[in-house]
Amino acid sequence: MKKHPVLKIEHMNITFTQYERGLRQVELPVIRDLNVEVHAGEVVAVAGSSGSGKSLLAHGVMGVLPYNASMGGQISYCGEKLTEKKLKKLRGSEIVIVPQSISYLNPLKQIGSQICKGDKSKTKKKKLQEIFNRYDLKPEVETLYPFELSGGMNRRVLISTAMIESPRLVIADEPTPGLDLRAAKRAMEHFRELAAQGAAVLVITHDLELALETVDKIVVFYAGTTIEEASVKDFEQEETLRHPYTKALWRAMPRNGFQFIEENQPYVKELPRGCPFVKQCSMQKEDCKKDVQNRMVRGGLVRCLCAE
Numbered sequence: 001m002k003k004h005p006v007l008k009i010e011h012m013n014i015t016f017t018q019y020e021r022g023l024r025q026v027e028l029p030v031i032r033d034l035n036v037e038v039h040a041g042e043v044v045a046v047a048g049s050s051g052s053g054k055s056l057l058a059h060g061v062m063g064v065l066p067y068n069a070s071m072g073g074q075i076s077y078c079g080e081k082l083t084e085k086k087l088k089k090l091r092g093s094e095i096v097i098v099p100q101s102i103s104y105l106n107p108l109k110q111i112g113s114q115i116c117k118g119d120k121s122k123t124k125k126k127k128l129q130e131i132f133n134r135y136d137l138k139p140e141v142e143t144l145y146p147f148e149l150s151g152g153m154n155r156r157v158l159i160s161t162a163m164i165e166s167p168r169l170v171i172a173d174e175p176t177p178g179l180d181l182r183a184a185k186r187a188m189e190h191f192r193e194l195a196a197q198g199a200a201v202l203v204i205t206h207d208l209e210l211a212l213e214t215v216d217k218i219v220v221f222y223a224g225t226t227i228e229e230a231s232v233k234d235f236e237q238e239e240t241l242r243h244p245y246t247k248a249l250w251r252a253m254p255r256n257g258f259q260f261i262e263e264n265q266p267y268v269k270e271l272p273r274g275c276p277f278v279k280q281c282s283m284q285k286e287d288c289k290k291d292v293q294n295r296m297v298r299g300g301l302v303r304c305l306c307a308e
């Protein structure tokens, strides 16, 4: 029997309710029909431009969406629905997040107790030493406060706070900005190690080049939806990729010529019903504006009528 994925997100929708001038209520469907699956032992990267919904996906899974957001679709954890009760029990231990911003650190708490979450046991202390070693943090850092550290050090503290646990599911939201290449690689290798021990890891990243060195597959987001899911091998050549936007991402990678992608994701209120990339796509057909479902092409998922 095939094992259940650790995390399975099906048809996730996230809508914000906002009030416009004159107190007219508007609904902004920022995430639509989003599908992501991560298995034990796997490191999956989520790539996509700014505002495509990557952080919202993380916040949706962790149950920490803003008050004016509502979420639909199914999220399951190891084959069972991830209920609020279950999430409350597992969050911070079995299910961890590395948040995108270092502002998530508590400015009034010493680093050591922040990472150990108040646990003063010997085992935790030993784990703290190990994690400090791994992320090149000196023992003195334990008693310092976030404002006494550099941005890169705080970033490593943020990663350490999640990784000191023995998680089964890690969601890392842009864990590497501000880190030098060595530290960034080290963090990615740490995710790989955790996966080798059986965890499922979802890494949200802008650094596709770094991700391709470490992960197993890439899920590409565009304007709040998944438009392709491809293996690392598919990224070796442009021809093995499927969606025109993924191909544009490929061409924008430094090693493939750094070709500029014009970032004009459609505004949520102007989203076509079908493929969100349709306006910029050189291959567009009239039918692309209608419903376009994810489908399998050459062993990978794609939301495009033209891919073959």
Ligand SMILES: Nc1ncnc2c1ncn2[C@@H]1O[C@H](COP(=O)(O)OP(=O)(O)OP(=O)(O)O)[C@@H](O)[C@H]1O
Pocket (backbone or CB within 6 Å): 016, 028, 030, 048, 049, 050, 051, 052, 053, 054, 055, 056, 057, 066, 100
């Ligand atoms: N509280 C909110 N109210 C209304 N819209 C929001 C809110 N939070 C996020 N959004 C919108 O949802 C969309 C997705 O945001 P999200 O932060 O998930 O993007 P992202 O892909 O993580 O971007 P980045 O790469 O810059 O971190 C954006 O268009 C954003 O404007």
Ligand code: NI
Pocket (backbone or CB within 6 Å): 054, 055, 056, 100, 173
């Ligand atoms: Ni984000």
